[in-house]
Amino acid sequence: MGKLTLEDLRRMRGEKQKAIDMRDSSNKDVQVIVGMGTCGIAAGAKDTFTALVDSINEKGLTNVLIRQTGCMGLCHSEPTVEVVVPGMPAVIYGHVDAATAKEIVEKHVVGHELIEGKLLDRPSIDIIKNG
Amino acid sequence: MAFESYVLVCGGTACCSGGADKIVEAFAAELAAAGLKDKVQVVKTGCLGFCEQGPIVKILPQGTFYVQVKAEDVKEIVAEHLVKGRVVQRLCYDPEQAKKLVAEANIPFYQKQYRIVLRNCGVIDPEKIDDYIARDGYKAIEKVLFEMTPEQVVDEILKSGLRGRGGAGFPTGMKWKFAMMQPKGQKYMVCNADEGDPGAYMDRSTLEGDPHSILEAMIIAGYAIGASKGFIYIRAEYPLAIHRLQVAIEQATDLGLLGKDILGSGFDFEIELRFGAGAFVCGEETALLQSIEGNRGMPKPRPPFPAVKGLWGRPTVINNVETLANIPVIINKGADWFNKIGTATTKGTKVFALTGKVNNSGLIEVPMGTTLREIIFDVGGGIRGGHQFKAAQTGGPSGGIIPPQFLDTPIDYESLAKIGSIMGSGGLIVMDETDCVVDIAKFYLDFTVDESCGKCAPCRIGGRKLLNYLNKITDGRGTEDDIVQMQNISDAMCKASLCGLGQTASNPVRSTLRYFMDEYMEHIRDKKCRSGKCSKLIRYMIDPAKCKGCTACARKCPAGAISGAVKTPHVIDQSKCIKCGACEATCKFGAISHG
Amino acid sequence: MSGKVETMTPELKAFIEEWKTKPGNLIMVLHRVQQTYGYIPREIAIETAELLDVPLAKIYGVVTFYNFFRLQKAGKYNVQVCLGTACYLRGGDDIIKEFEKELGVGVNTTTPDGLFSVEAVRCLGCCGLAPVAVVNGEVHGKLETKNVAGIIDQYRKLG
Numbered sequence: 001m002g003k004l005t006l007e008d009l010r011r012m013r014g015e016k017q018k019a020i021d022m023r024d025s026s027n028k029d030v031q032v033i034v035g036m037g038t039c040g041i042a043a044g045a046k047d048t049f050t051a052l053v054d055s056i057n058e059k060g061l062t063n064v065l066i067r068q069t070g071c072m073g074l075c076h077s078e079p080t081v082e083v084v085v086p087g088m089p090a091v092i093y094g095h096v097d098a099a100t101a102k103e104i105v106e107k108h109v110v111g112h113e114l115i116e117g118k119l120l121d122r123p124s125i126d127i128i129k130n131g
Numbered sequence: 132m133a134f135e136s137y138v139l140v141c142g143g144t145a146c147c148s149g150g151a152d153k154i155v156e157a158f159a160a161e162l163a164a165a166g167l168k169d170k171v172q173v174v175k176t177g178c179l180g181f182c183e184q185g186p187i188v189k190i191l192p193q194g195t196f197y198v199q200v201k202a203e204d205v206k207e208i209v210a211e212h213l214v215k216g217r218v219v220q221r222l223c224y225d226p227e228q229a230k231k232l233v234a235e236a237n238i239p240f241y242q243k244q245y246r247i248v249l250r251n252c253g254v255i256d257p258e259k260i261d262d263y264i265a266r267d268g269y270k271a272i273e274k275v276l277f278e279m280t281p282e283q284v285v286d287e288i289l290k291s292g293l294r295g296r297g298g299a300g301f302p303t304g305m306k307w308k309f310a311m312m313q314p315k316g317q318k319y320m321v322c323n324a325d326e327g328d329p330g331a332y333m334d335r336s337t338l339e340g341d342p343h344s345i346l347e348a349m350i351i352a353g354y355a356i357g358a359s360k361g362f363i364y365i366r367a368e369y370p371l372a373i374h375r376l377q378v379a380i381e382q383a384t385d386l387g388l389l390g391k392d393i394l395g396s397g398f399d400f401e402i403e404l405r406f407g408a409g410a411f412v413c414g415e416e417t418a419l420l421q422s423i424e425g426n427r428g429m430p431k432p433r434p435p436f437p438a439v440k441g442l443w444g445r446p447t448v449i450n451n452v453e454t455l456a457n458i459p460v461i462i463n464k465g466a467d468w469f470n471k472i473g474t475a476t477t478k479g480t481k482v483f484a485l486t487g488k489v490n491n492s493g494l495i496e497v498p499m500g501t502t503l504r505e506i507i508f509d510v511g512g513g514i515r516g517g518h519q520f521k522a523a524q525t526g527g528p529s530g531g532i533i534p535p536q537f538l539d540t541p542i543d544y545e546s547l548a549k550i551g552s553i554m555g556s557g558g559l560i561v562m563d564e565t566d567c568v569v570d571i572a573k574f575y576l577d578f579t580v581d582e583s584c585g586k587c588a589p590c591r592i593g594g595r596k597l598l599n600y601l602n603k604i605t606d607g608r609g610t611e612d613d614i615v616q617m618q619n620i621s622d623a624m625c626k627a628s629l630c631g632l633g634q635t636a637s638n639p640v641r642s643t644l645r646y647f648m649d650e651y652m653e654h655i656r657d658k659k660c661r662s663g664k665c666s667k668l669i670r671y672m673i674d675p676a677k678c679k680g681c682t683a684c685a686r687k688c689p690a691g692a693i694s695g696a697v698k699t700p701h702v703i704d705q706s707k708c709i710k711c712g713a714c715e716a717t718c719k720f721g722a723i724s725h726g
Numbered sequence: 727m728s729g730k731v732e733t734m735t736p737e738l739k740a741f742i743e744e745w746k747t748k749p750g751n752l753i754m755v756l757h758r759v760q761q762t763y764g765y766i767p768r769e770i771a772i773e774t775a776e777l778l779d780v781p782l783a784k785i786y787g788v789v790t791f792y793n794f795f796r797l798q799k800a801g802k803y804n805v806q807v808c809l810g811t812a813c814y815l816r817g818g819d820d821i822i823k824e825f826e827k828e829l830g831v832g833v834n835t836t837t838p839d840g841l842f843s844v845e846a847v848r849c850l851g852c853c854g855l856a857p858v859a860v861v862n863g864e865v866h867g868k869l870e871t872k873n874v875a876g877i878i879d880q881y882r883k884l885g
Contacts, residue, residue: 003387006273006394009264016265035253037339038371039332042852042865070340072253073494075486075854077177082253087133089191094177112133117142119176121189124244124496126254127460128266330811332851367757367794368847405750406757408792409848425752427791443749486812486853493854524811560811574814578848584791 028065030109032056033082034096037071043078044097051101052081056109064109073123080120083108094120134172136213137191143178143512144490146185150202151175154186157205165209178491180243182513184224197222243509245472246496247480248456252340257375260382263343269388271462275351276396284355285311288458290466292478297323297414297451298526298555299631300477300544306448309438310356313446318358320349321442323419323451324365324372327411328527329578331558333482334452336494338365338372341456342379346389346402348455351462353400356448360401364419367406376404411528411582414556415630416449418584429586430630451556453482473499477543481554487524487561488515497542504538507561518563522646526555528575528582529635531642532568551642553635567664568647569654573601575639579632590633593624597640605665609655618644659726669710669725675700677722684714684723732767742777752780752788756795765796801836801843803881805829808858810849817871818857822846824874825859841882 004012034040034049049066056064072080077094083104084090093104095118107113140146140155158173179187184198188208195218197208204222211217246252255262263269275284289304310318322345326334338345349361365373380402383389391399405423412418413428420442422428441447457479461469470478477499483506486492490512497506503523507513514520523533531552533540540546544554562571580594597620600613621637621644628634644651653659660668673684673693680698692708695701703714715723741758745751755774759766766789775782789795807813807822822833825844829837836843852858855867859877866877 003390004394006277006396009269009273009386009388009394012261013264013267013270016261019265037252037336038369038850039336039852039854041371042850042855042858042867067256068258069255070252070257071336071494073249073336073496074491075493075852076491078854080253089137089194091191114137114139114172114174116175117177119139119174121176121179121242124242124246124249127245127247127250327848329809329814329849330853332849332853335851368850406754407794408753408757409794410792411848422753423750425750425754425788427787484853486856487815492812492856527811558811560815562815566815574811 028063029086030061030064031082031084032064032066032104032109033069033084034066035070035072035074035078035080035082036068039071039075040078040080045079047098048079048081048096048101051098052105055102055105059105059110061105061109064105074120077118077120085109085112088112088114090122092120092122093118135170136172136193138171138173138208138213139176139179139189139191140173141179141185141187141189142175143182143185145182145513146178146187149186151186153202154188154200154205157202158209161205161209162213165214167209167213171213178512180491180512181224181509182490183508188222193218196224198224243501243505244496245480245498247460247469247472248337248453248482249340249494249496250460251344252336252494255341257340257342258378260343260379260386263341267459267463268343269347271459272347272350272354272388272393274462275354276394276398281311281355281357284351284462287466288355288461291457291461291469292466292473293454293457293461293469294477294544295451296453296457296481296554296556298529298553300554303450303454306438306450307352307355309436310358310446310448313439315357317360317443317445318356319442319445319447320353320356320358320361321419321423321447321449322349322361322363322455323414323416323449324363324369325407325413325419326366326369326452326556327407327409327414327582328529328556328558330486330560331484331527331556333484333494333557335366335369335372337452337456337482338369339375342372342375343383344456344459345376345452346379346383348450348458349402350389350393350398350400351458352448352450352455354398356446358446358448359399360403362403362405362423362442364405364407364413364423367408373404373406380404410584411578412584412630412632415632418630419449420447427584429584430632432629453557474541474543474546476545481542481557483557483559485511485559485561488518488563488566489513489561490515499543500541502539502541503533506542506559507538511561514561514563518565520561521564521566522562522568524552524560524562524571524639525558526553526635526638527558528578529553529631529638530555530558531638532562532571532646533642534646551638551645553638565662565664567605567660567662568643568650569601569605569660570662570664572639572643573598573605576601576636579636583632583636587627587629587633589624589627590629590636593620593628594633594636596620597624597637601640604651604654605660606667607654607658607665609651611652611655613655614644614648614651663725666710669712670705671703671708671710671712671714671723671725673701673703673714674722674724677720679720679722681719683717683719687713687717689713732763732770734770734773735762738762738770739777742774746778752778752785753792756785756789760795763799765799768797796834798834798836799840800845802841803861804843804845806845806847806850806860808848808850808852808856808860809846810851810853810856812853813849813857816856817869820871821857821859821869821874824871825878828875828878842878 081096188197188200293303294300417431418428437447482496576598585591678700685693690709692704
């Protein structure tokens with residue numbers, strides 16, 4: 001991409017914001033977000049990521065976007081995974097090993113049910129959106 | 132099948148012992164009775180924090196937060212909230228406390244955390260510049276480069292009240308102002324990402340989670356002070372943070388957000404990474420600059436301050452990662468938004484790496500003025516394993532140890548200094564009764580002695596001497612005179628050391644002497660360590676009433692310290708005992724104990 | 727000590743040439759040297775001094791000042807035991823002693839077979855997993871002394 005001008009940057013921000021608000025990047029309306037800071041990776045987030053990918057492929061789901069993010073701050077419960085499904089509240093799960101990753105895909109993404117025992121509270125409001 | 136609402140019942144240890152299971156059962160029964168079984172899902176969760184207010188119930192999607200819920204309350208929650216959609220006010224957490232610390236009063240607010248620095252951490256993909264841009268990223272530079280003069284930028288930061296988060300709390304705007312006022316010419320903007328405090332990882336997480344925010348802040352600072360070149364001095368021990376910064380710098384450069392003529396504004400700015408190499412003293416500004424210049428990281432006397440004469444003799448501003456992460460938000464939302472958060476003297480929030488004997492260790496961000504009790508018990512979920520809170524440590528090797536009587540002190544730079552600690556960079560370590568404060572003081576001294584650069588005598592010699600006294604005391608050879616000597620040396624180090632490392636190195640000793648003198652005295656007079664941590668003070672004893680004279684312990688003892696005839700009670704020669712504990716582990720009759 | 731004489735790789739030489747004109751290059755160059763060889767070999771230090779035109783004494787001054795640089799080759803498996811505060815409180819000290827005992831070497835030394843070396847490091851930043859040891863980048867968290875022998879065996883089997 002070439003160098004941006006002020007207008008380019010503003011247009012880019014607008015487009016990208018719209019995409020995120022619609023929760024729709026390339027027809028994927030479900031997002032599964034894995035915390036991949038040093039602590040998350042140390043606790044096994046890479047295995048979690050792989051298990052999520054495998055499980056989604058196995059189920060043949062094409063509407064799920066799996067992406068990485070930094071530390072969610074919940075070090076006591078790494079690896080952590082956020083799941084955003086339309087019509088359901090966005091939630092964070094802790095201690096997500098490969099088995100839980102599979103459960104997330106089967107029960108939460110497909111079955112639209114929250115999973116017992118590993119759900120955690122979002123630590124803070126979002127100052128960009130609400131503040 | 133799709134649920135309309137979700138009832139989250141906290142399944143943390145505290146809530147479970149408060150009857151969380153009964154609450155889950157009650158919800159199941161009440162929902163079935165109300166015919167809502169298929170519309171509302173009841174889920175037991177991991178710990179939601181606020182353990183002292185438990186059991187906790189949270190209703191989604193509204194996010195209503197109920198505290199101290201009993202099984203008897205469930206019927207009302209179902210009938211009122213889930214059937215009629217009316218919040219049960221009497222069970223809500225009283226948000227007054229939290230509200231007065233932050234600006235917005237219009238949202239239901241129960242959370243103790245408030246994330247400015249960590250706003251994007253755990254939200255965006257740190258390796259995608261688009262994600263950052265979508266969340267108001269690089270919006271502050273639009274405003275700064277096109278609508279503000281450098282003076283206005285500096286004024287805005289001054290007005291915000293932002294103070295350096297590296298530890299000392301110097302007003303950031305002042306630093307910028309000094310550098311701005313220097314004659315035009317080559318100036319430098321440096322980001323201090325050499326997080327060397329053991330037990331602290333706030334900056335690493337910020338860089339890993341939101342690298343672009345630091346780049347944006349450095350562009351703003353560069354514009355304000357008139358620098359066209361920036362350096363990020365980062366620990367080589369942080370490979371992931373380095374990688375993500377490299378990716379971010381590349382992306383920003385490709386888009387023209389770094390480099391020549393940024394966004395067509397005519398302002399040039401470039402950023403280079405420089406690696407630290409594991410020297411704690413390089414967190415000190417003048418030492419850090421030495422290190423960037425490729426030298427041994429030895430501090431220099433100040434003045435001249437780096438803002439006047441810094442990197443290669445040119446005016447230089449050095450800000451730490453957390454300080455910088457605040458900058459774009461201050462520009463976007465305005466100084467008046469920012470300076471309403473926090474206390475009279477300290478604005479904004481503080482990120483802490485909450486670790487040690489706390490249930491929910493993690494990276495947290497709270498408004499200044501939050502109390503230690505709120506941090507440890509509400510956010511941190513209390514002390515692990517049902518132990519007692521003994522002390523908290525802030526500021527790492529330069530900080531102090533805070534006893535329980537100050538749990539309700541609102542945290543800011545001044546209040547922490549008053550009780551003998553410092554804000555520091557953000558390590559917050561919680562200790563319980565199994566930790567020995569003398570041992571902790573020794574741990575920190577051991578660290579600073581190891582890290583002292585050796586340039587000035589008070590730090591080099593004083594630190595070593597303090598450590599020797601602490602070793603003597605924990606070995607059971609201490610005398611009361613040692614305490615007096617330690618106090619004298621501590622005072623001398625504070626007054627006479629060249630840099631911050633030496634001036635603060637005795638803080639762990641001073642604060643423990645101040646608040647835990649009785650424990651020092653126990654070590655010295657009674658040769659006893661109440662936590663059992665100081666192994667040389669442990670005494671193993673054989674109870675003659677229980678000892679069968681089986682000789683198992685005598686045969687096991689590697690030091691030959693146990694003697695006694697077969698079938699008669701044995702004795703331990705304390706002068707030979709090496710406190711290995713093998714005897715206690717061997718005895719089948721429970722006759723050997725230690726204390 | 728390893729008897730092998732190291733020779734400067736073309737990549738390293740190119741890197742030094744690239745950085746030669748940049749002010750404050752020494753530490754960045756030394757990082758590259760250590761990345762290439764795992765330590766700072768004397769013969770490479772001498773050559774670097776010539777290429778950068780700095781006294782050898784200055785190079786050794788810098789190398790010995792910073793904990794990160796090492797003058798001895800690490801073992802094939804470098805065990806880094808965290809002694810940050812959180813790990814210390816949860817027994818990191820005992821973990822490092824156990825490694826020393828099991829491997830029969832002290833801190834910052836390499837086993838005679840060149841397989842293992844033990845190192846104490848300050849905070850690896852995974853305090854939630856304390857106490858922690860890292861072996862060649864692989865993290866072992868929530869350690870107890872009884873796990874140590876197993877971890878060593880696991881790598882010894884790999885040879």
